[in-house]
Amino acid sequence: MYAPWLQSDYLPQPGHAPESFGYHLLQTAKSEAKVAIIGMHPAWADQVRDCLYGHFWDHGDLQVADLGNLRKPSVDFAIPLLKELYVSGILPVLIGASPLLAEAQYLAFAEVNREVGICSIDSKLRLSYEAAAEGDRRFLDRAVHRTNSPAFHLAHLGDQRHLSDPRLDLLFLSRHFERYPLGKSRSDLRDLEPAIRDVDLTVLNINAVLAAEAPSQSEIAPSGFSLQEAGQLAYYAGNxxxxxxxxxxxxxxxxxxxxxxxxxxxxxxxxWYFLHGVSRRHADFPTTATGLVEYVVDSKVNDRFVFWRSPRSDRWWVQVPIDKATGEVRNRLVSCSYADYVAASSAGELPERLFHAFSRY
Structure with a gap:
């Protein structure tokens, strides 16, 4: 089915134990997979597989298949493959090198006319203040500066202020995007969970991780997330x-x-930690409020705010005020935290993050 785009020439190490990750991948029929591992940079992806296949399996009955490597490492070649996976309900896990190939993740969503939310975890904002020429393009440019199907939302985690254009503060404010610089991100990773839960795709640049823990980076910087912290963010994304x-x-x-x-x-x-999160999903993404517990809060700036809590996961959402509710239904419940509910119920005002979320409508 995916043969026109992929080649499967990786030779796994022999003798994987039944408890290993590699054994489960090799035993999973590709036609039954719900998650697909794909190498965007073949030689590098195979090195990653050498490590990944030897890990222990702790993902229950999650159906994961390794579909091989992209035959041509280019954005335009990858888009139809990813579109096919999205339409089929298969979650791709992409092993890449050049950050520009991450454009394909977004552009494939644009092909299916979705209002797309993006999470970028990176040491710098790879975004131009204005639309750049082809040779100077950064990977977020085609998502943010497109005239047709621009990104509905962008949450950026872990950038370092000295590595990012300060003019981008104005761009983020005007589009009501979210930005969590490295210091703010590391102060409490749990504060980032609602922002990660509110997007459709996540792009993690290994440059966001301390160079001492991942030294073969395209751009070395002395600061960053620890690998343990990045693993927690990957788990949030998967979950x-x-x-x-x-x-x-x-x-x-x-x-x-x-x-x-x-x-x-x-x-x-x-x-591994991303897939661990996927295997422990709660199936409570609220395209509707069915099955959620409702909490109504009086407001100083609106008649009321309506919060929802999932009994299955104890996660929270807040409803966009109905007079502003345009666009896709799935975006009308905004991910939030219990702390956001407490802040709104005690002061009658929305936290800044939720104010910006409502302003996107």
Missing amino acids: SDRLASFGIYGAQPIGQNQPDRLTAAAYAQLI
Whole structure:
């Protein structure tokens, strides 16, 4: 079915134990898969597989298949493949190197006319203040500066202020996007969970991780998330019922040397924790409020706010005021936290993040 786009030439190490990740991948029929691992950069993806296949399996009955590597590592070639996966309800996990290939994750959603929310975890904002020429394009440019089907929402985590154009603050404010610089992101990772839960795809650049823990990076910086923290963010992404695409990029491998092996192990660990989150999903993404508990809060700026809580996961959402509710129904319940509910119920005002979420309508 996916043969026109993929090649399967990876030779796994022999003798995988029944408890191993690789054994489960090799035993899963590709036609039954709900999650598909795809290499966007073949040689690098195979190094990551060498690490990933040896991990223990702890993902229950999650159906994961390795579909192989992209035959041509280009954005335009990848778009129809990813579109086919999205339409089929299969979640792709993409192992990449160049961050520009992450454009395909978004553009494939645009092909199916979806209002798309993007989460980027990166050490810098790979976005131009204004639309850039082809040769100067950054991977978020085609999502944000498109005149047709621009991104509905962007949440950016972990950028370092000295590496990002300060003019982008104005762009984020004007579009009501979310931005959590590295210091704010690390202060309490739990504050990032609602932002990650409110998007359709996540792009994780390995440059967001400390260079000491993933040294084969395309751009080295002394600061960043620890690999453990990045693994927690990957778990949040996987655990979101809404999320339909996940990719890791940013490696600059040289060969089978120690830095490359360590970085490949970091990729494998992040993928493992992402899939761990997928295997523990709660199936409570609220396209409607059915099955949720309603909490009505009086407001100083609106007649009332309506919050919803899922008994299955204890996760929270707030409803966009009905007079502003345009666009897709699935976007009308905005992910939030119990702390957001407490803040609104005690002061009658919305936290800043939710104010910006409502302003997107």
